[in-house]
Amino acid sequence: MSAQRTERLLNVVQVLLSQHQPLTKARFHEVIEDYRNSPSDTAFERMFERDKESLRELGINIETVAMDAWHEDEFGYRLDHRSARLAPMELSTDEIAVLNIAARVWDQAALGPAARTALHKLEAIAPEGVGERHLPRLIELRLDTSDHAFPAMVRATTERRRISFNYRKPGQAETGERHIEPWRVVLRRWHWYVIGLDRDRDEARVFRLSRVVGDVVLDNAPGSYSIPADLDVSSVSPDPDSRPEQKAVIRVRANTCHRLRRDARVEPRKDPAPVGKDGVDWDLLRVPFRGVDSFASVIAGCGADAIVEFPPELRDRVVALLSAAAGES
Amino acid sequence: MAPSNQLSRVMALLPWLVAHPDATIAGTATHFDISSDQVVADLNLLTMTGPSWEGGQLVDIDVDEDGYIRVLEAHGLSRPLAFTSDEATALIVGLSMLEQIPGSHDLDVLTGLSERLRQAAGAAAQAGTSVSVVPEPDPEGGSRGAAIVSVIHEAIASQRRIRLRYLSGTRDELTERDVDPMGMFHAHGHNYLCGWCYRVDAVRTFRVDRIESAECLDVQSNPPVDLAPLELGAGVLRLDGDPVRLELDPSASWVAEAYPVTSVELGPDGMTTVVLKIADREWAIRMILGLGGAARVLDPPALAAAIATRARATLSSYR
Numbered sequence: 001m002s003a004q005r006t007e008r009l010l011n012v013v014q015v016l017l018s019q020h021q022p023l024t025k026a027r028f029h030e031v032i033e034d035y036r037n038s039p040s041d042t043a044f045e046r047m048f049e050r051d052k053e054s055l056r057e058l059g060i061n062i063e064t065v066a067m068d069a070w071h072e073d074e075f076g077y078r079l080d081h082r083s084a085r086l087a088p089m090e091l092s093t094d095e096i097a098v099l100n101i102a103a104r105v106w107d108q109a110a111l112g113p114a115a116r117t118a119l120h121k122l123e124a125i126a127p128e129g130v131g132e133r134h135l136p137r138l139i140e141l142r143l144d145t146s147d148h149a150f151p152a153m154v155r156a157t158t159e160r161r162r163i164s165f166n167y168r169k170p171g172q173a174e175t176g177e178r179h180i181e182p183w184r185v186v187l188r189r190w191h192w193y194v195i196g197l198d199r200d201r202d203e204a205r206v207f208r209l210s211r212v213v214g215d216v217v218l219d220n221a222p223g224s225y226s227i228p229a230d231l232d233v234s235s236v237s238p239d240p241d242s243r244p245e246q247k248a249v250i251r252v253r254a255n256t257c258h259r260l261r262r263d264a265r266v267e268p269r270k271d272p273a274p275v276g277k278d279g280v281d282w283d284l285l286r287v288p289f290r291g292v293d294s295f296a297s298v299i300a301g302c303g304a305d306a307i308v309e310f311p312p313e314l315r316d317r318v319v320a321l322l323s324a325a326a327g328e329s
Numbered sequence: 330m331a332p333s334n335q336l337s338r339v340m341a342l343l344p345w346l347v348a349h350p351d352a353t354i355a356g357t358a359t360h361f362d363i364s365s366d367q368v369v370a371d372l373n374l375l376t377m378t379g380p381s382w383e384g385g386q387l388v389d390i391d392v393d394e395d396g397y398i399r400v401l402e403a404h405g406l407s408r409p410l411a412f413t414s415d416e417a418t419a420l421i422v423g424l425s426m427l428e429q430i431p432g433s434h435d436l437d438v439l440t441g442l443s444e445r446l447r448q449a450a451g452a453a454a455q456a457g458t459s460v461s462v463v464p465e466p467d468p469e470g471g472s473r474g475a476a477i478v479s480v481i482h483e484a485i486a487s488q489r490r491i492r493l494r495y496l497s498g499t500r501d502e503l504t505e506r507d508v509d510p511m512g513m514f515h516a517h518g519h520n521y522l523c524g525w526c527y528r529v530d531a532v533r534t535f536r537v538d539r540i541e542s543a544e545c546l547d548v549q550s551n552p553p554v555d556l557a558p559l560e561l562g563a564g565v566l567r568l569d570g571d572p573v574r575l576e577l578d579p580s581a582s583w584v585a586e587a588y589p590v591t592s593v594e595l596g597p598d599g600m601t602t603v604v605l606k607i608a609d610r611e612w613a614i615r616m617i618l619g620l621g622g623a624a625r626v627l628d629p630p631a632l633a634a635a636i637a638t639r640a641r642a643t644l645s646s647y648r
Contacts, residue, residue, distance in 0.1 A: 006336050006374065009336055010339065014406065018405040057413070059411055059412060059413035060410060086412065098442060100558075102423030103419065105427070106423065114416045114418075114419045121412065123345055125348070125408070138427065139430050140514035140561055141426055141515045142516035143426075154418055154456050155456070157460075158459045172595065184459060186463060190518050258496050258503045259501070296621075297621070301616060303614075315647070321618075321620075322644050323622075325620075325622050325637065326637050326641045
């Protein structure tokens with residue numbers, strides 16, 4: 001936005017905030033220099049409409065009202081002074097501390113500037129905070145930055161506007177265009193998703209925001225669909241791991257495989273302690289696990305420090321992984 | 330069209346200055362994270378504008394030689410404008426995310442605040458209802474994690490040093506470290522402690538679920554450096570190891586989303602080539618070894634050789 005336009009919009013806001021009476025378009029033309037200097041009436045009207053839209057995006061909603069009962073065709077513009085300003089709010093010192101942390105969540109993310117401005121507004125209505133500080137036990141939160149689509153998704157969902165975007169599934173070179181009626185933007189396991197109706201498939205689908213390529217295009221018509229009343233976002237959650245727990249017996253070198261040892265029961269050492277070919281002490285661990293494939297990955301990653309004794313299918317899987325990594329398959 | 334950052338900032342700046350009569354140019358610059366020159370430019374914008382109105386300017390600001398800013402006249406702009414929907418969403422969703430962090434349990438502060446914020450935000454809060462945060466099914470770390478978090482909270486509150494037994498994230502190492510805690514943060518689904526570590530005499534980050542035990546010492550905490558809240562976690566992943574170029578089978582393409590990569594290329598044969606940022610060579614060897622051939626190291630060649638050698642050495646134990 002040009003400096004001149006910023007200055008003009010600020011002027012328009014000042015005029016609106018200083019007046020309780022609606023102002024006619026002609027009056028704006030008179031008091032705002034850029035409007036006065038516009039080359040034609042059409043150019044002025046276009047500029048005025050664009051400015052109103054920009055101010056709307058800043059949260060400043062300009063109402064159009066009839067000037068008086070006798071002249072219904074003469075319109076004026078004004079702000080609803082009650083809703084235009086932030087309502088007074090008393091905040092405790094602890095609450096301000098919490099809000100600071102909530103705002104910092106967005107620091108590297110899409111809503112960073114909005115979060116900072118929101119805080120500055122709150123600091124203006126509650127500069128000190130009241131009450132004693134009892135040091136809330138809070139933890140800062142850092143979000144991923146891969147959410148460029150987030151603000152557009154929230155806006156489309158709030159305004160019930162259909163959207164289209166390019167989407168790339170992992171492992172696929174091509175992106176595909178999707179046409180969605182967004183129902184809800186959801187954070188799960190610290191990743192953002194959008195749930196909505198996939199209009200090409202006529203089915204509810206879930207899309208991960210970090211897989212959206214390029215801009216989200218919003219349809220012009222707000223309110224063009226409704227969101228199912230029984231929408232259940234917990235359906236986005238993965239099912240709890242229902243794979244049965246199994247026990248493995250793993251032979252590990254002394255003083256290695258600390259991660260495995262955390263969940264393991266270490267078998268009491270026999271006397272004398274078992275010593276491997278290389279003269280190193282070994283421990284036998286009984287380790288619970290779910291799913292052969294993922295656990296085999298962990299064990300293979302430990303290299304020669306961890307050797308599977310049981311069960312055979314785990315042992316076979318680890319040997320297969322290692323053979324492939326050795327280039328033997 | 331994106332609303333101008335300067336416009337929303339100057340409209341928030343004026344009420345903030347009214348509420349902070351002792352503000353200076355330098356202090357305001359720090360607080361708003363802009364340069365002092367930008368503060369002056371913002372103040373000029375505020376005072377030089379004003380409609381060709383009967384009374385002239387609406388805003389009058391005085392800056393004295395010590396840099397103190399005094400708002401003499403703010404008229405309609407002395408109170409902040411209502412939240413935009415992005416602003417309301419940022420705070421409301423930010424609060425619901427904080428509720429999900431295991432161990433962040435002063436929930437009585439969070440409860441109610443969110444509701445009051447919604448009321449204050451009015452119509453703008455509508456956008457917040459378009460966003461849901463799915464509760465984490467099982468906060469990581471379990472009861473041991475909770476006990477360790479509470480030791481850390483206690484140490485921070487009483488400004489005392491703690492002694493950790495810590496399992497390295499990248500190497501198979503268990504070490505004992507005395508740490509002056511500086512703060513905690515949550516990232517990528519894990520809680521972290523940030524503090525001055527006397528074992529390495531530097532700021533270090535510790536993942537809470539890798540802390541085997543934590544003990545509050547009877548020693549005053551006195552970290553030799555100061556970190557701003559935002560700097561906590563800046564070093565969570567110091568990915569300064571030599572980057573690794575990997576070719577991934579379709580079955581391992583998830584690696585491109587699960588780990589930090591600087592480039593992703595998809596070949597016509599379904600293979601993905603990524604450049605992986607790593608913190609530690611040993612970590613990379615273990616991770617790639619576990620993928621068992623579904624990931625092939627293209628570069629550096631020495632890493633590929635090290636992985637193959639380790640795989641062969643391990644296989645000899647099975648034969």
